[in-house]
Amino acid sequence: DTGVSQDPRHKITKRGQNVTFRCDPISEHNRLYWYRQTLGQGPEFLTYFQNEAQLEKSRLLSDRFSAERPKGSFSTLEIQRTEQGDSAMYLCASSLYPSGGRTDTQYFGPGTRLTVL
Amino acid sequence: RKEVEQDPGPFNVPEGATVAFNCTYSNSASQSFFWYRQDCRKEPKLLMSVYSSGNEDGRFTAQLNRASQYISLLIRDSKLSDSATYLCVVDTYSSASKIIFGSGTRLSIRP
Numbered sequence: 001d002t003g004v005s006q007d008p009r010h011k012i013t014k015r016g017q018n019v020t021f022r023c024d025p026i027s028e029h030n031r032l033y034w035y036r037q038t039l040g041q042g043p044e045f046l047t048y049f050q051n052e053a054q055l056e057k058s059r060l061l062s063d064r065f066s067a068e069r070p071k072g073s074f075s076t077l078e079i080q081r082t083e084q085g086d087s088a089m090y091l092c093a094s095s096l097y098p099s100g101g102r103t104d105t106q107y108f109g110p111g112t113r114l115t116v117l
Numbered sequence: 118r119k120e121v122e123q124d125p126g127p128f129n130v131p132e133g134a135t136v137a138f139n140c141t142y143s144n145s146a147s148q149s150f151f152w153y154r155q156d157c158r159k160e161p162k163l164l165m166s167v168y169s170s171g172n173e174d175g176r177f178t179a180q181l182n183r184a185s186q187y188i189s190l191l192i193r194d195s196k197l198s199d200s201a202t203y204l205c206v207v208d209t210y211s212s213a214s215k216i217i218f219g220s221g222t223r224l225s226i227r228p
Contacts, residue, residue: 033216035218040125040220040221041220041221042121042204042218042219042220042221043161043204043218044218045216045217091160091161104149104208104216105151105163105166106163106216107163108160108161108162109160110159110160111160
């Protein structure tokens with residue numbers, strides 16, 4: 001399968017613990033995005049990378065959240081001191097930019113479902 | 118007012134019916150528009166991009182109305198497999214945080 005992959009698919013943790021998620025984008029894609037999605041809502045942008053550079057972070061991303069993409073390939077998203085409000089699906093997407101047109105089509109991974117007890 | 122608004126539904130229609138949803142956006146600088154489909158507990162998948170001239174892909178037709186700032190999705194001859202949530206996505210190109218997803222419209226096709 002050459003699509004976007006994420007690991008783990010599910011994570012249950014206790015409040016206050018740290019968690020780390022991994023995303024492997026489509027290999028030739030230079031952009032990688034992290035989103036958070038809660039029930040009944042669309043994905044909310046958290047941050048994105050172009051190659052290894054983190055170009056933008058949402059105001060939603062508190063200082064407990066950090067993301068890296070050290071070699072411009074896979075990325076990790078870490079949440080420190082988790083809170084119950086962090087429970088959500090964390091989605092990763094990748095794209096090839098520029099793609100020859102002006103559209104930046106994103107392809108999503110299956111997500112990591114986080115439950116904070 | 119939300120930047121991208123969708124009727125949450127659910128739309129419950131019989132198989133074979135035609136169904137249409139709209140999505141309104143508030144930023145007139147928006148440049149790109151997409152429809153994504155999301156099945157329950159799955160990731161969003163691109164259904165189609167929306168072009169200024171409108172575009173069609175089989176039973177699906179997307180339209181853009183810049184003057185009124187909305188996009189629409191029309192599904193003809195609906196199938197049971199069309200049951201899903203349809204997410205509208207709007208991109209202003211100004212920044213990644215301006216790629217805004219709507220909350221989605223739930224569609225349920227009944228036999």
